[in-house]
Amino acid sequence: MPKLSASDKAFRRACAVAVLNGIWTKHVDTILNADKDEYALAIRSASRMAYQQADEMLRRERAEEA
Secondary structure (H helix, E strand, C coil), X not given: CCCCCHHHHHHHHHHHHHXXXXXXXXXXXXXXXXXXXXXXXXXXXXXXXXXXXXXXXHXXXXXXXX
16 A cells, blocks of 8 residues: 555544444454453454455545545
8 A cells, every 4th residue: 555644544543443343342252252362363353354444445535536
């Protein structure tokens, strides 16, 4: 992804937070009941997934503006 402007970074972060909130809400029991290693893996996976979805949202937003 090319270098992001401050507004793009803020948009991407807000999207990622919204996606993470949805993931957390949907999978809270699974995450909280995981052992220490599984918990860390679940958090990293959720974060990675959230930022991948946020990047896609940002790409769509840019495409609509163009």
